[in-house]
Amino acid sequence: MKITDSVLRSFRVARTYRENSDKVNCLEYSPNGENAISSSDDDRIVVYDITQGKPIDTLYSKKYGADLIRYTHGDSQKVIYSSNKLDDTIRYLSLTDYKYIRYFPGHTARVTALSMSPVEDMFISCSLDKTIRIWDLRTENVQGLTEPLDRPICSFDPDGLIFAVGVNSQFIKLYDVRAFAKGPFNSFELRMNRSCDWTGLKFSNDGKQILISTNGGMICIVNAFTGDVMHKFSVGPFHICYKPIENLEGLSSILTCLIAHLKGYNNSKGLKLEACFTPDSQFVMIGSEDGRVHVWSTENKMKVAVLDGKHPGPISALQFNPRYMTFATACSSMTFWLPSVEDF
Template sequence: MKITDSVLRSFRVARTYRENSDKVNCLEYSPNGENAISSSDDDRIVVYDITQGKPIDTLYSKKYGADLIRYTHGDSQKVIYSSNKLDDTIRYLSLTDYKYIRYFPGHTARVTALSMSPVEDMFISCSLDKTIRIWDLRTENVQGLTEPLDRPICSFDPDGLIFAVGVNSQFIKLYDVRAFAKGPFNSFELRMNRSCDWTGLKFSNDGKQILISTNGGMICIVNAFTGDVMHKFSGYNNSKGLKLEACFTPDSQFVMIGSEDGRVHVWSTENKMKVAVLDGKHPGPISALQFNPRYMTFATACSSMTFWLPSVEDF
C-alpha cells in the first residue's frame, strides 16, 4: 500500500498498552520492522512484537534509568541506551540474555541524542557537556570527539557517510564520518525567527531533507545540501515547551508530530498542506512517535503506547 493523503487520514488506533507508569522517553522500531522497544521514566524498557501486536518482555534499569534507546545496526536483539540516573554512560545491552555487552563512558552530562549508523557498527552521541562523540560497538574507547558545541543534537544520514549536528538552535554542521577530525565540511545558519530551542534532528530516507523539531509550536524542513529552509509547519499544541518527537514517513513525502493534547498532526512535504489530524485519545502529551520502516503502521507514546493501522473500511 502506498502512503497517500487518504491512507494517512484513515489511520486508527489498533492497540493501546499501559505497561508504563510514567512518561515514555523514546521508542524505536527494529531495522526489520518486526519489533519495537521503548524506554521510560519509570526505568522500564519494554519490547513489543509488531507481528503479534503485543508486548513480549519488560526489562528494568532501576539503577541507571532509561532515557534514549536505539537498536544496533541490523540487529533486533541488541540495543544501546542512555541513562538519566547515576551517570551519563551509554550502555550496550543484549535482549536475549539481558546482559550488558559493553559500556561507553565519557560524557559528563545528559546525553541529548543517540544515532546509530545504518551501515556499520558505529554510533554517535551528543550531550549537554557540549561534545559529540563517535563510538564503535566493538570497543569502549571513543573514536572521535568534537570541540565544544553549544546544545548539540545529531543524526546520521541514511547512507551512513555523513552526520549532521544542530548547534545552539541556530547552525547545522555537516561532518564526513571518515574525516571527522578535520571538522565540519559545511555549515549552515538558519534564521527561523522563533524563540524556541531545537530538540531533534532527522534526515529523510532519501537524504535530501533534514527535519528539525523544537520545543515550540513549530517544526521545519531544511534542504540537506544547501541549508535552505524549505517548509515550516505549525498549528499544533505545545504551549509548555515540551520535547515532542517528529518524524518523516518512510517515503519522505510526509512529516508527523504528536502534540500536547494527544493528537498527531501530518503534513505533506511537497505542498506543505496539513493532510490529517489523528486523535489517539492519549491522556498526556505525545512524547515519542515513529513510523515503522517496513510495515504500514506507526506508534505514539505518552505514558501509554499506542499502535496505529490504516482502516480498510475507508478503501
Template structure:
C-alpha cells in the same frame, strides 16, 4: 499499499498498552520493522512484537535509568541507550539475556542525542557537555570527538557517511564520518521566528531533507544539501515547551508530530499542506512518535503506547 493522503487520514489506534507507569521517553523500531522497544522514566524497557501486535517482555534499568533507546544495526536483539540517573555512560544491552555487552564512558553531562549508523557498528552521541562523540559497538573507547561549541543534537544520514549536528538551536554542521575531526564540510544557519530550543534532527529516508524538532510550536524541514528552508510547520499545541518528537514517513513525503493535547498532525513535504489531524486518545502529551520502517504502522506514546493501523485498502 502506498502511503498517501487518504491512507494517512484513515489511520486509527489499533492497540493501546499501559505497560509503563511514567512518561515514555523514547520508542524505536528494529531495522526489519518486526520489533519495537520503548523506554520510560519509570526505568523500564518494554519489547513489542509488531507482527503479533503485543508486548512480549519488560526489562528494567533501575540503577541507571533509561532514555534514548536505539536498536543497533546488527539485529533486533541488541540496543544502546543513555542513562538519566547516576552517570552519563551509554550502555549496550542484549535484550535476549538482559545483560550488558559493553559500556561507553566519556561524557561528563547528560546525553541528549543518540543516533545509530544504518550501515555498520558506529553510533554518535551528543551531550550537554557540548561534545559529540563517535563510537564503535566493538570497542568501549571513544573513536573521535568534536566540540561544536554549543548544545548538540545529531543524526546520521541514510547512508551512514555523513552526520548532521545542530548547534545552539541556530546552525547545522555537516560532517564526513571519515574525517569529521577536521571539522564540518558544510554549515548553514536557520533560526526559528519564535524562541525555542531544537530537540532533535532527522534525515529523510532519501537523504534529501533534514527535519528539525523543537520544544516550541513549530518544526522545520530543510534541504539537506544547501540548508534552504523548505517548510515550517506549525498549528499544533505545545504551549508548555515540551520536547515533542517529529518524524518522516518512510517514503520521505510526509512529516508528522504529536501535540500536548494528544493529537497527531501530518503535513505533505511536497505541497507543504497539512493533510490530517488524528485523535490519538492519549491522556497526555505525545512525547515520542515513530513510523515503522517496513510496515504500514506507527507508534505514539505519552505514558501509554499506541499502535496505529490504516483502515482502508489501497
C-alpha cells in the same frame, strides 16, 4: 499500499498498552520492523512484537534509568541506551540474555541525541557537556570527539556517510564520518524563531531533507544540500488539502482536522515532542500536547490529517515503522496505529 493523504487520514488506533506508569522517553522500531522497544521515566524498557501486536518483555534499569534507546545496526536483539540517573554512560545491552555487552563512558552531562549508523557498528552521541562523540560498538574507547559545541543534537544520514549536527538552535554542521577530525565540511545558519530550542534532527530516507523539531509550536524542513529552509509547519494561514467527502466519518475527520489546524499543533509548555518522516519522505508527523497527531505533506506544505489517539498526556514519542504500514505514538501509554481497510 502506498502512503497517501487518504491512507494517512484512515489510520485508527489498533492497540493501546499501558505497561508504563510514567512518561515514555523514546521508542524505536527494529531495522526489520518486526519489533519495537521503548524506554520510560519509570525505568522500564518494554519490548513489543509487531507481528503479534503485543508486548513480549519488560526489562528494568532502576539503577541507571532509561532515556534514549536505539537498536544497533541490523540487529533486533541488541540496543544501546542512555541514562537519566546515576551517570551519563551509554550502555550496550543484549535482549536475548539481558546482559550488558559493553559500557561507553565519557559524557559528563545528559545525552541529548543518539544515532546509530545504518551501515556499520558505529554510533554518535551528543550531550549537554557540549561534546559529540563517535563510538564503535566493538570497543569502549571513543573514536572521535569534537571541540565544545553549544546544545548539540545529531543524526546520521541514510547512507551512513555523513552526519548532521544542530548547534545552539541556529547552525547545522555536516561532517564526513571518515574525516571527522577535520571538522565540518559544510555549515548552514538557519534564521528561525529563536524563542524556541531545537530538540531533534532527522534525515529523510531519501537523504534530501532534514527535519528539525523544537520545543515550541513549530517544526522545520531544511534542504540537506543547501541549508535552505523549505517548509515551516506551525500555527499559520489556513490551508488544507482534502479529497471529496464520501461518508459521515470522512466529514467528521475533516471537521476535526479543520479545528485542530486553526490552532496548529499544541506545545504551549515547551515540551520535547518527537517528529518524524514517513518512510517515503513525502509526509511529516508530530504529536501534540493534546494527544493528537498532526500530518503535513512535504511537497505542498498542506496539512493532510489530524489523528486523535485519545492519549491522556502529551505525545512524547512518535515513529513510523520502516517496513510495515503502521506507526506508534506514546505518552505514558503506547499506541499502535493501522490504516482502516474499510476506507479503501
